[in-house]
Amino acid sequence: MIRITATAFALLLALGHEAAAGAAADARIPRLRELVTVTSDIVCIGDLIDNAGKAADVPVFRAPDLGQTGAVLVQRVTDALRPYDLTDIDTGGLSEVVVTRLSRPISSKDVADRIAQALAGQYGFGDAQNISITFDRDVRMFHVEANATSDLVVSRMNADPRTGRFDVSFELPGSAAARRIALRFVGTAREMMEVATLTRSLRQGEVIKGSDVTIERKPKTEAGLEAVSPEQAIGMAVKSPSRAGQILRQSELVRPLAVQRSETVTIGLEMPGIMLSVRGKANEAGAVGDVISVLNIQSNRTVQATVTGPGRVTVAPSTPLVATVVSSLANDQSARNTQ
The missing domain is CATH 2.30.30.760 (SH3 type barrels.)
Known part of the structure; x- marks a missing residue:
């Protein structure tokens, strides 16, 4: 019985060694990746293949544009890898490889926020959070390198305190892509403030109730210095007929008779x-x-x-x-x- 057990143990041990050897061999087999992400403008063999060995850093394809995704047929990939002795590739039954180039997207809101920050405290403007930016032309989202994490830096700025017109140019340190883009933006900046406006039309002398008032953000130049808060307006009466949406001002309100x-x-x-x-x-x-x-x-x-x-x-x-x-x-x- 002891001899049989020892024989069985030896057999299991041998099978275990063979299985381990087989797993190690499988781990060294070059395998094609289905989804690939890159940060540079080229795709290397190591981006496409696991266990690419010494050929991992060899460039084989041009990457998509920043922030874009493209697909490469598996046949094209295997043809490109053949000169580097990578023939026994496990493709996993894939028909194509999807490649995405990572980027840092910069939207029109990002640009508007940065302009507001640059104008804040200057040219008669207040806090950045109260500055509304309108561009003369649509600003489309653009992409820069994923590692270009610095803030947009103002290189030139002109603004008219009277009209709010601005002309701002930016630079982005560490980004080659940004240097190829005209980061110049022209438009109008307006300082906004929260004011009380009417939700319905009121007759002369009618008393303002809580449901008659809402808060809206309006240009400070439009609201003027006499704009009141809802708390100040509720319980007062309007001096003259007032329309829905009208800004409530101190000079237009009286105590109810x-x-x-x-x-x-x-x-x-x-x-x-x-x-x-x-x-x-x-x-x-x-x-x-x-x-x-x-x-x-x-x-x-x-x-x-x-x-x-x-x-x-x-x-x-x-x-x-x-x-x-x-x-x-x-x-x-x-x-x-x-x-």
Whole structure:
């Protein structure tokens, strides 16, 4: 039994050595890659073939343009490799090899952001995040070498603070591709700001509600210095008819009227130990806090009163007319009590 076991073990050991030798041989077989990525403008044998050996650094094809992908037929690849004694290649049943040349893409937004950064704090502009860039011509995405990771560097810049017109040229250190591209951009820069605009049209005197206002980014020159925030606009009334989308400005807003002209109001007076009220008629309109002229209907006297709420006004105790008003209000109150 022991002899049989030893024989079996020896057989297994031999098979293991053969399998290991076979695996090692398989590992050394040149194998074609299905997907290839390169960073240079040439494709070497080592890019296409695993286990290419000494021939790995031999160039065989021109790479696609930066950022582009191309396909090469397997037959073409094997023909190109034959002079380098790479004939027993495992193609894995592939019909073509796909080659992609890596790159760093630079979009129109990247260029616009860089121009905004260059203009920020100069020529009357504020922060870069508030500068909007419009190009005279469409700026298409372009590609540079994947290892060209530096920022675009301004080589020349002119800007008109009055119109926002700019003419900017860039360089990109370490990029041969960038030197072949005209990195000059012309357009207009505008500083933007967030302002409150109307979501619907309002009638004259209509009070602004929260649902009537939204925030939009508008050019600072269009918004002006009087643009208000939604918090400042809500609860105010518009002086004149206003359209949807209109920017809300301080000069176009008023406090909502609490008393209308010719409206019947309650005139009140509060003093220590005295609280009187009488009917009156507003000679003019007013918002809360406004001082308006009011006619005491019963005495036919006119007084100056402060609007305190809808249909309500009060007479200030400190006014020169207080004595007259108190007398009038007291007489009116006495007359009502007698009745």
